[in-house]
Amino acid sequence: MTKKTFKKSFTQQEPIPEAAIARAVEVLRGGRLHRYNTLEGETSEAALLEAEFAAYLGVPYALACASGGYALQVALRAAGLASGDKVLANAFTLSPVPGAIHNAGGRPILVETDEDYTIDIGDLSQKAASSRAKYLLLSHMRGHIADMEAVLEVCQAHELVLIEDCAHTLGARWNGRMSGTFGKVACFSSQTYKHLNSGEGGFLASADPELMARAVVHSGSYMLYGRHLAAPDEEVFLKVRLETANMSGRMDNLRAAILREQLRHLDDNCRRWNLLYGALEAELRQVPGLRMPVRPQHEDYVGSSLQFSLPGFGETEIRSFIELCAARGVEVKWFGAAEPHGFTSRYDSWHFIEDPAELPKTRALLATLCDLRIPLTFDEADCRLIGEIIGECTVETGEADEIPAAAG
Numbered sequence: 434m435t436k437k438t439f440k441k442s443f444t445q446q447e448p449i450p451e452a453a454i455a456r457a458v459e460v461l462r463g464g465r466l467h468r469y470n471t472l473e474g475e476t477s478e479a480a481l482l483e484a485e486f487a488a489y490l491g492v493p494y495a496l497a498c499a500s501g502g503y504a505l506q507v508a509l510r511a512a513g514l515a516s517g518d519k520v521l522a523n524a525f526t527l528s529p530v531p532g533a534i535h536n537a538g539g540r541p542i543l544v545e546t547d548e549d550y551t552i553d554i555g556d557l558s559q560k561a562a563s564s565r566a567k568y569l570l571l572s573h574m575r576g577h578i579a580d581m582e583a584v585l586e587v588c589q590a591h592e593l594v595l596i597e598d599c600a601h602t603l604g605a606r607w608n609g610r611m612s613g614t615f616g617k618v619a620c621f622s623s624q625t626y627k628h629l630n631s632g633e634g635g636f637l638a639s640a641d642p643e644l645m646a647r648a649v650v651h652s653g654s655y656m657l658y659g660r661h662l663a664a665p666d667e668e669v670f671l672k673v674r675l676e677t678a679n680m681s682g683r684m685d686n687l688r689a690a691i692l693r694e695q696l697r698h699l700d701d702n703c704r705r706w707n708l709l710y711g712a713l714e715a716e717l718r719q720v721p722g723l724r725m726p727v728r729p730q731h732e733d734y735v736g737s738s739l740q741f742s743l744p745g746f747g748e749t750e751i752r753s754f755i756e757l758c759a760a761r762g763v764e765v766k767w768f769g770a771a772e773p774h775g776f777t778s779r780y781d782s783w784h785f786i787e788d789p790a791e792l793p794k795t796r797a798l799l800a801t802l803c804d805l806r807i808p809l810t811f812d813e814a815d816c817r818l819i820g821e822i823i824g825e826c827t828v829e830t831g832e833a834d835e836i837p838a839a840a841g
């Protein structure tokens with residue numbers, strides 16, 4: 434019997450909606466691509482997008498900018514980070530997170546990961562006390578949301594300013610409340626592999642007027658902040674405008690135009706992602722030796738990617754498992770590799786971090802942690818097939834592993 438293979442690409446997103454393309458073409462024809470290049474009485478696409486984004490989250494202020502990583506950096510500065518300040522952050526995150534802390538002049542203090550891939554609350558609490566950090570940059574990494582009540586409790590106890598990295602939780606909720614509304618400021622990405630796609634792009638959202646005024650000026654408003662819709666009043670800007678450095682990283686009208694239309698479809702897309710996630714998860718839950726994380730009842734996640742662990746496998750087995758999957762068209766990524774690979778890198782490859790901590794729990798977790806993208810170009814049958822292939826490759830790897838042991 435020939436083995437089934439999967440034919441679609443794990444990196445193929447859906448096309449940009451036709452209405453978004455039409456609007457983008459209008460912007461191109463108008464030639465006014467810069468967000469402050471507006472006619473008398475005209476409101477830019479970027480400003481409209483910010484107003485719609487803020488309304489979606491239910492917060493007063495939003496800023497669109499160049500990328501998610503840029504948003505993080507600006508959020509830290511706008512929250513008052515001074516050079517040398519310590520910033521607690523999950524060790525299980527993407528490299529732009531420690532990069533943003535470093536770029537803003539902060540010192541990352543990495544925190545352990547629990548078995549369900551979220552920040553380890555015990556370690557967080559301990560490091561908050563021992564490091565005297567003032568900030569927590571919390572990544573809802575790959576869409577996994579920590580117990581937010583517990584996180585807020587630690588923040589309160591240690592007077593930590595919470596900054597949420599919602600690169601994978603746009604549209605998600607914890608206990609009914611939108612992800613990105615728990616901290617002082619939240620950051621989002623509209624890079625191609627996130628929940629909105631403008632190639633590159635990012636957002637900040639906040640209810641804090643002074644923080645947002647600083648973020649707008651940082652982003653390069655050339656004192657034209659009066660043309661924003663989801664920004665605080667002029668008097669707040671007057672307080673910060675001259676002491677806030679311009680770090681040019683604006684969103685342009687072309688990207689804003691294609692994002693506005695996508696935002697209207699976001700909730701529908703989140704539902705579609707979750708159907709796909711559910712189909713794949715149902716298959717994977719049946720695979721012996723494969724562990725799916727426990728996702729709390731309060732977590733209303735967006736299943737745009739899926740993670741699982743193979744706790745019985747060593748590095749050799751993981752590598753052969755990934756090869757078997759790849760040979761059958763299933764692209765599994767691994768977080769445990771010593772060398773950074775594609776979008777994934779392990780915390781110990783961020784050598785710019787001073788006095789890196791030992792993180793045995795995270796290291797052990799990442800050693801068997803696998804990752805799959807779920808683009809919306811897949812359907813539920815695709816997900817069932819992917820699950821079946823992963824199941825077969827897991828069993829096959831396990832059996833190959835047992836032969837030498839039995840012979841020995």
Ligand SMILES: *Cc1c(COP(=O)(O)O)cnc(C)c1O
Pocket residue numbers: 500501502503526527529530572573574575598600601622623624633634635
């Ligand atoms: C993608 C991502 C970012 C940064 O987004 P970019 O737009 O690529 O800069 C930050 N944090 C996490 C967890 C991400 O996945």
